[in-house]
Amino acid sequence: MSNHNYHMEFSFDIMMTSIKNLRLQCEFFWGNILNNKLMDITHYFDIMLIEKSRLDPIQENARKLQHTIEAWRKDEISEDVFMKKTKVVCSQQKNFQLQVQCREHMVHIDEPQLNGGDDTAITPVEMLLCAYASCLEVSWIVYASVFDAKVDSITVEIEGEMDRRYILGKKEYPARYNKIDVVFNIKSEESMKKLNHILERVQKTCGVGGSLHPDIEKTFSIRLID
Amino acid sequence: MSNHNYHMEFSFDIMMTSIKNLRLQCEFFWGNILNNKLMDITHYFDIMLIEKSRLDPIQENARKLQHTIEAWRKDEISEDVFMKKTKVVCSQQKNFQLQVQCREHMVHIDEPQLNGGDDTAITPVEMLLCAYASCLEVSWIVYASVFDAKVDSITVEIEGEMDRRYILGKKEYPARYNKIDVVFNIKSEESMKKLNHILERVQKTCGVGGSLHPDIEKTFSIRLID
Numbered sequence: 022m023s024n025h026n027y028h029m030e031f032s033f034d035i036m037m038t039s040i041k042n043l044r045l046q047c048e049f050f051w052g053n054i055l056n057n058k059l060m061d062i063t064h065y066f067d068i069m070l071i072e073k074s075r076l077d078p079i080q081e082n083a084r085k086l087q088h089t090i091e092a093w094r095k096d097e098i099s100e101d102v103f104m105k106k107t108k109v110v111c112s113q114q115k116n117f118q119l120q121v122q123c124r125e126h127m128v129h130i131d132e133p134q135l136n137g138g139d140d141t142a143i144t145p146v147e148m149l150l151c152a153y154a155s156c157l158e159v160s161w162i163v164y165a166s167v168f169d170a171k172v173d174s175i176t177v178e179i180e181g182e183m184d185r186r187y188i189l190g191k192k193e194y195p196a197r198y199n200k201i202d203v204v205f206n207i208k209s210e211e212s213m214k215k216l217n218h219i220l221e222r223v224q225k226t227c228g229v230g231g232s233l234h235p236d237i238e239k240t241f242s243i244r245l246i247d
Numbered sequence: 248m249s250n251h252n253y254h255m256e257f258s259f260d261i262m263m264t265s266i267k268n269l270r271l272q273c274e275f276f277w278g279n280i281l282n283n284k285l286m287d288i289t290h291y292f293d294i295m296l297i298e299k300s301r302l303d304p305i306q307e308n309a310r311k312l313q314h315t316i317e318a319w320r321k322d323e324i325s326e327d328v329f330m331k332k333t334k335v336v337c338s339q340q341k342n343f344q345l346q347v348q349c350r351e352h353m354v355h356i357d358e359p360q361l362n363g364g365d366d367t368a369i370t371p372v373e374m375l376l377c378a379y380a381s382c383l384e385v386s387w388i389v390y391a392s393v394f395d396a397k398v399d400s401i402t403v404e405i406e407g408e409m410d411r412r413y414i415l416g417k418k419e420y421p422a423r424y425n426k427i428d429v430v431f432n433i434k435s436e437e438s439m440k441k442l443n444h445i446l447e448r449v450q451k452t453c454g455v456g457g458s459l460h461p462d463i464e465k466t467f468s469i470r471l472i473d
Contacts, residue, residue: 075342075363082361086411103411104425107373111380111403116301119384121377126369128354130381135308137301143352145382146454147333151347152378154337155356156371158345177337183454185312185329190451197457199330225416228372228409231423234458 069173070162079163118142146183150201154179156229157203164219164226173208200238208246216243295399296388305389344368372409376427380405382455383429390445390452399434426464434472442469 092098111121111130117138119130130145132138143151154177165172180202186194207216220241224230233239318324337347337356343364345356356371358364369377380403391398406428412420433442446467450456459465 070339071342071363078361078363083414086414090412090415105409105411106406107376107409108404108406109373109376109380111377111384111405113296113384113388113401116297117385117388119381121380123369123373123377126373128369128374128377130377130385132385135304137297137304143349143354145378145385146458147335147349147352148354148374148378148381149455149458150333150335151337151349151354151356152371152374154335154347155345155374158337158339159343159356159358159371162339162343175339178334179337180332180334183331183333185331186316187454187457188309188312188452189316190448195457196452196454198454222416226414226422228413228422228424229375231413231421232372232375232460232463234460237458 069171070165070175073166076163076166115139146181146198149198150179150181153201153227153229153233154203156227157205157223160223160227161205161219164222168215168219168222170211170215170219171209172211175208176206178204178206195236197234198237200240201233202240203242205241205243206246207243213243213245295397296391296401299392302389302392341365372407372424375424376405376407379427379453379455379459380429382453383431383449386449386453387431387445390448394441394445394448396437396441396445397435398437401434402432404430404432421462423460424463426466427459428466429468431467431469432472433469439469439471 086103089098089102093100093102107123109121109123111119113119117130117132117136118141121128121130128148129142130148131140131142132144133140136144138144158175158177161172161175161177164170165175181198182200183198184194187196205220209216220243224241230239312329315324315328319326319328333349335347335349337345339345343356343358343362344367347354347356354374355368356374357366357368358370359366362370364370384401384403387398387401387403390396391401407424408426409424410420413422431446435442446469450467456465
């Protein structure tokens with residue numbers, strides 16, 4: 022080995038050790054940052070949407086529910102225990118600016134200037150679509166993890182269509198969306214078969230989607246992005 | 248007239264003048280504050296919820312719509328012109344913290360800690376009720392004015408009930424609210440007959456309510472408050 026080669030190899034070793042150290046430092050750093058504790062980095066790169074530990078309370082809830090169902094089947098308890106109540110209170114602030122309180126949170130509503138409002142927030146019918154899009158996204162986050170799908174990111178795009186003639190108050194033009202198109206932009210290397218399987222589950226367990234009128238024509242599509 | 252009586256009458260005159268001045272000053276002050284211009288105070292006290300001028304754009308929209316309908320009936324234009332499209336995009340920020348963009352506005356969603364979230368905002372199913380409550384409130388504001396009802400204030404309280412067994416994904420427990428109770432807290436001297444008449448119109452033109460599943464049991468009640 023020439024002096025020159027030795028020098029090269031030595032430098033290469035130092036570089037590799039540095040890179041390895043840097044990688045270890047990065048893993049430690051990101052592990053701490055992302056999880057507030059040291060985590061299994063490999064596992065993190067498998068499940069990008071959420072830490073698995075975030076599903077622990079959900080699984081715990083499901084276990085408790087299962088026990089409650091067994092007790093109910095044995096006639097030990099009333100069906101009422103399954104009923105979860107949610108309360109909101111809406112009040113007017115000024116003009117069409119409203120605020121709605123739900124637990125300790127507050128959301129705001131307004132109308133655009135074209136409808137006499139001040140356009141400080143979204144409208145109620147827009148909020149309906151926001152509720153739907155976010156409900157689908159939450160379900161995707163949960164079920165991508167449950168089904169161990171390698172999903173890097175997902176956004177939910179919704180376009181709703183309403184027939185403006187509903188303000189006539191006539192039966193043939195009901196005050197509702199007539200069409201809602203949902204597109205899931207998914208960054209993932211999973212097969213479309215697997216993604217469609219998850220989508221099926223997502224649709225079944227989306228509490229907002231299930232609360233929508235069956236006459237609303239709905240389409241769902243997955244758009245794979247790079 | 249005794250001296251004493253004269254003095255009394257004189258004092259009374261001064262007092263009345265003072266009250267009248269005070270009232271004029273108040274009218275001027277509130278007129279400016281409430282409308283950014285001097286307004287007809289009497290009219291304001293008739294219609295408490297919103298300035299009538301705020302309904303002008305709505306009436307203008309209705310007039311335009313009427314013209315469009317006439318043109319459509321004459322086969323001059325396609326039905327597509329009545330279709331109003333609304334778009335929202337939901338993306339994940341961190342864990343279950345989502346943001347939904349709609350026009351230039353943004354709303355936030357999260358899950359409570361019991362579901363693995365950080366509880367920084369309301370949940371999607373809670374947002375559905377917020378959308379409904381605010382849609383009903385907007386309609387009340389509009390129709391109380393349209394029907395010249397003397398309504399001082401109104402808040403909309405909604406309680407939704409969901410059967411938690413929906414997470415089992417079984418047909419008998421669909422993922423939806425099974426019951427929604429709506430209470431309108433109204434401060435008004437109008438008759439219940441008039442208020443119920445407005446309520447009927449409000450229900451008919453509420454785009455969120457119309458978009459809800461007909462199997463959701465809904466109740467509506469008016470609670471008059473002092």
